[in-house]
């Protein structure tokens with residue numbers, strides 16, 4: 001009886017999304033907008049969620065202008081900051097990677113995340129928030145850093161509209177088959 005129950009459970013899991021298909025939403029968010037979108041994606045996909053944070057919690061100044069200066073310096077130099085932790089990626093087939101748009105590209109901590117984790121063989125789906133630049137080069141730069149991955153079309157959401165974007169996110173997730 002136990003064996004039959006286990007076999008049935010396995011079959012249900014397989015029909016629900018592949019034998020071991022697991023999805024992660026990994027994101028960095030300085031002021032909460034990208035986090036809002038990440039949580040909507042998690043809700044729509046039943047994914048695990050992982051917040052990328054800097055090893056030094058005070059790495060970016062609280063004030064906007066000084067933070068843009070630090071961010072610009074590190075984007076120009078390619079010296080992205082250390083991050084506090086990375087998840088065990090081996091269990092995931094699909095990874096949504098989220099970032100605010102900073103100076104047209106991904107935020108430094110997301111750059112660090114992608115250069116310190118193994119994304120090969122996974123499907124990477126970029127998303128970002130912004131205040132006018134749209135995706136900028138965020139999605140293409142994420143794709144460039146994950147050359148051994150498959151990619152699906154990403155989405156860009158205006159940060160100030162993040163909290164009213166659930167329908168847009170649900171429709172996009174459906175459209176890309178996740």
Ligand SMILES: Cc1cc2nc3c(=O)[nH]c(=O)nc-3n(C[C@H](O)[C@H](O)[C@H](O)COP(=O)(O)O)c2cc1C
Nearest residue numbers: 029030031032033034100103104129131132133159
């Ligand atoms: C350092 C920095 C650079 C930014 N550069 C851009 C930019 O180039 N284009 C843009 O549209 N918005 C830019 N923004 C605005 C953010 O992308 C936007 O507010 C985003 O929603 C913030 O996401 P978060 O709340 O998850 O941190 C920048 C913000 C910061 C702090």
